[in-house]
Amino acid sequence: MLITKRSSLSGNTNSREIDVTQAQIDNWASGTFIQIAMSNLSADDREFLMTGITPEEWDKHFNEEEYDINDIVCDECASPKGNICTCKVL
Secondary structure (H helix, E strand, O other), rough: EEEEEOOOOOEEEEEEEOOOOHHHHHHHHHOHHHHHHHOOHHHHHHHHHOOOOOOHHHHHHHHHHHHHHHHHHOOOOOOOOOOOOOOOOO
């Protein structure tokens, strides 16, 4: 089924072909956990149904490789947050 949703992350309108039936959607809408109502779907497809966020958007906004915890420094003592902060602000 072609599903079109607005991304809660970017505001973009996205479409995905998802192997889901109307009965599964109705079951989820009536309160069944999506993991149970649509156990055949991947986590990416379930996320898209709930939020409209595509895997590509997720990777773009939450790419862990972009951040190195040791690059983030405490403003008070200049200690990298990956280490013990000497001023206890962190």
